Amino acid sequence: MDPINEVQLLAELDNECCGLNHGPNTDSKDFPASDYLVVPVGYVNNDGQDTAVRELVIPVCHECAQSLLQDEWTLIYCLECNSSRWVCRKLAKNAYRHHILWLGGCPDCTNKFGGLYFNDLPSFKQPAELLASHIPVQVC
Numbered sequence: 001m002d003p004i005n006e007v008q009l010l011a012e013l014d015n016e017c018c019g020l021n022h023g024p025n026t027d028s029k030d031f032p033a034s035d036y037l038v039v040p041v042g043y044v045n046n047d048g049q050d051t052a053v054r055e056l057v058i059p060v061c062h063e064c065a066q067s068l069l070q071d072e073w074t075l076i077y078c079l080e081c082n083s084s085r086w087v088c089r090k091l092a093k094n095a096y097r098h099h100i101l102w103l104g105g106c107p108d109c110t111n112k113f114g115g116l117y118f119n120d121l122p123s124f125k126q127p128a129e130l131l132a133s134h135i136p137v138q139v140c
């Protein structure tokens with residue numbers, strides 16, 4: 001991300017609420033954002049150089065940012081409808097090793113069920129990053 005956009009985003013951080021799911025009956029207004037999760041998506045090959053077409057920017061609160069950096073939780077995020085949920089790795093039937101799994105459609109989307117794990121595709125060559133703290137979050 002270019003530094004100007006970065007500064008702009010961080011300046012607006014005070015007005016943002018967490019974009020991730022905190023469970024039923026919660027209001028995102030109760031979770032002010034403290035950081036952004038920045039995810040490069042949609043790579044194209046330009047003269048042998050892979051360039052991200054856009055960056056997905058998701059405001060996250062302190063609690064979520066911490067969870068992304070630790071190994072207890074895996075975030076499952078749908079790129080189609082921006083819905084998300086957290087899976088506790090200890091309690092999960094499947095062995096989750098990743099911090100984030102990306103879906104190209106989920107049961108919450110009305111028309112599509114992609115169920116696609118995007119971390120296997122070349123669109124995620126770079127790890128997601130927490131902007132304010134500049135900590136790369138492992139994607140796959």
Ligand SMILES: [Zn+2]
Binds near residue numbers: 031060061062063
């Ligand atoms: Zn949050």
Ligand SMILES: [Zn+2]
Binds near residue numbers: 080083107
């Ligand atoms: Zn969805």
